[in-house]
Amino acid sequence: MSYTVSQLLTQDITFQPLEIKGWVRGFRSNRFIALNDGSTINNIQCVVDFENTDDATLKRITTGAAVHIKGELVESQGKGQTVEIQVTSIEILGDSDPEEYPIQPKKHTLEFLRENAHLRTRTNTFSAIMRLRSTLSFAVHKYFNDNGFYYMHTPIITASDAEGAGETFRVSSLDAKNPPLDDHGNIDYKKDFFGKETNLTVSGQLEAETFAMSLGKVYTFGPTFRAENSNTSRHLSEFWMIEPEVAFMDLAGNMDLAEDFMKSVLSYILEHNREDLEFLEQRLLDEDKTKPQAERSEMSLIDKIKFVVDNNFKRVSYTEAIDILKNSKPNKKKKFKYIIEEWGADLQSEHERFLVEKHFKCPVILFDYPADIKAFYMRLNEDGKTVRAMDILFPGIGEMVGGSQREERLDVLKEKMKALDISEEELWWYLDLRKYGTAVHSGFGLGFERLVMFATGMGNIRDVIPYPRTPQNADF
Amino acid sequence: MSYTVSQLLTQDITFQPLEIKGWVRGFRSNRFIALNDGSTINNIQCVVDFENTDDATLKRITTGAAVHIKGELVESQGKGQTVEIQVTSIEILGDSDPEEYPIQPKKHTLEFLRENAHLRTRTNTFSAIMRLRSTLSFAVHKYFNDNGFYYMHTPIITASDAEGAGETFRVSSLDAKNPPLDDHGNIDYKKDFFGKETNLTVSGQLEAETFAMSLGKVYTFGPTFRAENSNTSRHLSEFWMIEPEVAFMDLAGNMDLAEDFMKSVLSYILEHNREDLEFLEQRLLDEDKTKPQAERSEMSLIDKIKFVVDNNFKRVSYTEAIDILKNSKPNKKKKFKYIIEEWGADLQSEHERFLVEKHFKCPVILFDYPADIKAFYMRLNEDGKTVRAMDILFPGIGEMVGGSQREERLDVLKEKMKALDISEEELWWYLDLRKYGTAVHSGFGLGFERLVMFATGMGNIRDVIPYPRTPQNADF
Numbered sequence: 011m012s013y014t015v016s017q018l019l020t021q022d023i024t025f026q027p028l029e030i031k032g033w034v035r036g037f038r039s040n041r042f043i044a045l046n047d048g049s050t051i052n053n054i055q056c057v058v059d060f061e062n063t064d065d066a067t068l069k070r071i072t073t074g075a076a077v078h079i080k081g082e083l084v085e086s087q088g089k090g091q092t093v094e095i096q097v098t099s100i101e102i103l104g105d106s107d108p109e110e111y112p113i114q115p116k117k118h119t120l121e122f123l124r125e126n127a128h129l130r131t132r133t134n135t136f137s138a139i140m141r142l143r144s145t146l147s148f149a150v151h152k153y154f155n156d157n158g159f160y161y162m163h164t165p166i167i168t169a170s171d172a173e174g175a176g177e178t179f180r181v182s183s184l185d186a187k188n189p190p191l192d193d194h195g196n197i198d199y200k201k202d203f204f205g206k207e208t209n210l211t212v213s214g215q216l217e218a219e220t221f222a223m224s225l226g227k228v229y230t231f232g233p234t235f236r237a238e239n240s241n242t243s244r245h246l247s248e249f250w251m252i253e254p255e256v257a258f259m260d261l262a263g264n265m266d267l268a269e270d271f272m273k274s275v276l277s278y279i280l281e282h283n284r285e286d287l288e289f290l291e292q293r294l295l296d297e298d299k300t301k302p303q304a305e306r307s308e309m310s311l312i313d314k315i316k317f318v319v320d321n322n323f324k325r326v327s328y329t330e331a332i333d334i335l336k337n338s339k340p341n342k343k344k345k346f347k348y349i350i351e352e353w354g355a356d357l358q359s360e361h362e363r364f365l366v367e368k369h370f371k372c373p374v375i376l377f378d379y380p381a382d383i384k385a386f387y388m389r390l391n392e393d394g395k396t397v398r399a400m401d402i403l404f405p406g407i408g409e410m411v412g413g414s415q416r417e418e419r420l421d422v423l424k425e426k427m428k429a430l431d432i433s434e435e436e437l438w439w440y441l442d443l444r445k446y447g448t449a450v451h452s453g454f455g456l457g458f459e460r461l462v463m464f465a466t467g468m469g470n471i472r473d474v475i476p477y478p479r480t481p482q483n484a485d486f
Numbered sequence: 487m488s489y490t491v492s493q494l495l496t497q498d499i500t501f502q503p504l505e506i507k508g509w510v511r512g513f514r515s516n517r518f519i520a521l522n523d524g525s526t527i528n529n530i531q532c533v534v535d536f537e538n539t540d541d542a543t544l545k546r547i548t549t550g551a552a553v554h555i556k557g558e559l560v561e562s563q564g565k566g567q568t569v570e571i572q573v574t575s576i577e578i579l580g581d582s583d584p585e586e587y588p589i590q591p592k593k594h595t596l597e598f599l600r601e602n603a604h605l606r607t608r609t610n611t612f613s614a615i616m617r618l619r620s621t622l623s624f625a626v627h628k629y630f631n632d633n634g635f636y637y638m639h640t641p642i643i644t645a646s647d648a649e650g651a652g653e654t655f656r657v658s659s660l661d662a663k664n665p666p667l668d669d670h671g672n673i674d675y676k677k678d679f680f681g682k683e684t685n686l687t688v689s690g691q692l693e694a695e696t697f698a699m700s701l702g703k704v705y706t707f708g709p710t711f712r713a714e715n716s717n718t719s720r721h722l723s724e725f726w727m728i729e730p731e732v733a734f735m736d737l738a739g740n741m742d743l744a745e746d747f748m749k750s751v752l753s754y755i756l757e758h759n760r761e762d763l764e765f766l767e768q769r770l771l772d773e774d775k776t777k778p779q780a781e782r783s784e785m786s787l788i789d790k791i792k793f794v795v796d797n798n799f800k801r802v803s804y805t806e807a808i809d810i811l812k813n814s815k816p817n818k819k820k821k822f823k824y825i826i827e828e829w830g831a832d833l834q835s836e837h838e839r840f841l842v843e844k845h846f847k848c849p850v851i852l853f854d855y856p857a858d859i860k861a862f863y864m865r866l867n868e869d870g871k872t873v874r875a876m877d878i879l880f881p882g883i884g885e886m887v888g889g890s891q892r893e894e895r896l897d898v899l900k901e902k903m904k905a906l907d908i909s910e911e912e913l914w915w916y917l918d919l920r921k922y923g924t925a926v927h928s929g930f931g932l933g934f935e936r937l938v939m940f941a942t943g944m945g946n947i948r949d950v951i952p953y954p955r956t957p958q959n960a961d962f
Contacts, residue, residue: 031925048636049634076924128916140638151623151627160616161619164953165962167723169960177659179659203957248641250639440604445583446583446587447550447582449580479680
């Protein structure tokens with residue numbers, strides 16, 4: 011019978027004839043193969059009877075080679091594993107020339123592995139990251155499914171850039187070199203595939219609102235795009251976003267939902283991916299050893315995740331946060347790049363990090379932001395100057411979640427759109443939600459890769475998505 | 487305490503003070519509200535004490551209005567429901583002007599509802615469809631998760647069109663009217679966002695193969711795109727595709743996987759969305775009554791789904807299929823538009839439908855197609871003229887799944903690419919999989935909307951996705 015490494019290491023199936031296929035991670039003393047098949051971070055040791063195996067075959071057992079092994083599972087004599095396979099036959103399915111194979115059993119730089127992203131999941135680090143990413147995805151779907159939300163696929167190609175969340179990519183089928191022009195000499199998008207100018211979505215929120223206002227609780231989990239030329243370790247041009255939207259829920263309910271959601275999905279990986287987390291934790295500890303004391307993490311990876319799961323997120327109004335920041339040491343000593351002078355200032359990453367990492371030392375939910383620095387669809391508070399917005403800030407990551415209660419009053423929404431020059435004609439369907447059976451509703455957006463960064467401890471967002479898209483890079 | 491309609495109809499909570507928020511689906515005799523909140527296809531009856539409710543409020547209880555009701559759950563006196571709410575107070579949250587609200591309690595055409603897609607989930611038909619779509623999505627993730635597959639997000643923006651699955655949409659940030667030109671007068675894509683020409687993906691398969699060859703079993707579930715000007719009831723320009731890819735699995739294993747997968751997700755909705763299915767089944771029966779006998783379905787919706795779950799898919803080689811078709815009545819009587827003359831012909835929809843609907847009357851897996859009509863990456867058989875490809879055909883839908891064992895031999899793959907003028911330079915990473923530890927592997931692609939069509943009985947693919955994208959249409 012055929013097994014996976016994971017099955018062999020966790021099930022009680024010793025002394026039966028078995029088969030296994032996988033890739034050689036290492037081969038030592040012409041005898042011991044460390045075999046991996048992706049089912050777990052652990053390898054299984056396969057002991058080759060080298061005296062009865064021909065030399066030609068032994069030479070082809072190299073790192074990266076695919077092999078088909080028959081044998082028997084026995085208790086291991088050596089250290090480091092409880093069971094091992096006594097190999098009775100080995101077939102080389104696919105060779106791997108040791109002179110050419112890029113993924114040798116040594117430490118590679120993350121940059122080298124990005125250039126070989128098609129092979130990087132053959133390392134422990136990236137197989138652990140991608141397994142965690144997969145488990146987190148499933149935890150997201152499971153959480154919402156268990157809680158009565160419907161999954162909704164919002165459109166990727168869209169004609170509206172109303173959300174104003176950032177620069178968009180144009181999607182077109184027109185002749186790029188000689189596009190058709192209209193009478194005014196402008197591009198005639200009526201002749202384009204969709205009969206109008208279209209781009210890649212920056213958010214599924216507005217469409218999610220339409221479903222929330224009939225199905226009650228919905229969420230999206232799909233790709234979103236930003237055509238911004240920002241080459242940082244925290245930005246991607248293409249990333250996956252999770253956006254729940256709930257009818258009859260206000261901002262307080264939104265905070266409860268976001269906190270419960272985050273805790274639930276992080277608990278899920280603690281339960282289901284312990285070995286991957288332990289490996290990544292050790293990786294970070296090893297990395298820390300090369301750093302000066304002051305730059306080392308105060309908590310280990312698993313402790314950090316547990317800390318989020320076990321503690322309440324601190325809820326702080328924007329106004330309180332400004333007070334704290336104004337009176338903070340780095341502000342007074344002008345250590346911030348942007349000094350906080352007065353209420354109304356847009357918080358920069360340095361301020362958010364101060365609040366989360368130095369002041370509160372836990373995830374923080376900031377809420378009730380000035381209306382002027384937030385999007386048009388956010389519910390105006392009775393004070394007339396703040397909106398029911400919230401951002402959730404995480405240690406080491408910064409903004410993890412951005413959400414709000416939505417403006418459900420037709421007249422207030424129209425006024426705001428007019429002030430910001432947002433076309434009513436284009437968003438007629440969004441306004442319809444306020445004309446027919448409007449109600450309080452709220453939602454948030456969570457950048458999935460930020461969550462994977464937090465869960466894996468990886469510092470560069472390019473390392474938590476299979477094939478990152480960034481300025482000047484759409485490889486693979 | 488606050489409840490959903492679904493909770494009230496399934497839990498035992500009579501005679502407790504309760505609250506509920508939802509939308510009015512109907513209001514009759516100035517007394518009986520049919521209330522829905524999306525949690526189920528069923529409404530709950532709310533009995534208003536009209537003698538003690540002011541006239542102004544009663545007038546605002548109109549179809550589509552959002553209301554907040556307080557009351558008590560009691561056994562119903564009337565027919566059609568077991569429990570109902572005795573209303574003690576009602577608040578109108580959002581009005582719905584009956585003169586203007588498009589979704590009145592009467593039969594609307596599907597075309598009218600497509601034009602009002604932002605409101606169509608307020609009907610029973612579309613709320614049932616979208617709940618089923620959501621459950622099917624979850625069933626997909628659950629199936630793969632339970633069976634040791636990792637979910638992988640393959641890139642949406644890609645620089646390769648190697649798969650050759652169809653016309654692509656260009657993604658660009660260049661000035662559309664005055665794009666930069668190179669020395670040869672061609673568009674200088676080096677100056678574009680990604681430093682090269684990019685488009686929207688037609689498939690995640692090639693990238694999924696890279697992960698399968700390290701993680702073992704993976705799948706994608708994401709949006710894919712076709713810039714084809716085909717305005718049919720079976721094509722979308724943007725649709726969601728499921729693509730599993732498995733190392734060490736051959737074509738027979740691929741067939742087993744696809745069949746088991748389809749049966750599993752369809753069983754899941756039978757178990758979890760019975761009321762939605764019953765509603766859609768009745769809808770189809772009503773529709774059938776307006777048709778001549780010959781055009782009516784032989785099986786009801788639920789029976790059709792059960793039939794797929796309970797019966798083996800018929801596995802037929804392309805060569806056998808050609809024999810059957812050549813000798814078929816419609817071929818001999820020249821009723822087919824494309825007459826089957828000889829081996830090698832590409833099967834058209836009419837032929838597939840004949841095989842599935844007339845000849846075998848069950849889902850059919852066709853396999854071992856002529857190499858010439860299939861993609862470059864499919865494993866060449868020993869006969870040198872057929873490839874290990876399979877298509878799964880469903881009654882009423884046609885092709886549901888397309889898959890293959892992949893060509894794992896570097897030399898054979900290179901030869902094929904050369905013959906088809908596919909650049910080795912562009913696909914260097916894909917070839918690397920055959921250089922380092924290559925092995926037999928297989929996978930398939932399933933258009934998710936086709937599955938939703940089959941599960942809901944809807945005849946037009948525009949009605950099974952929230953906001954369809956088709957030629958000349960990117961509304962909402």
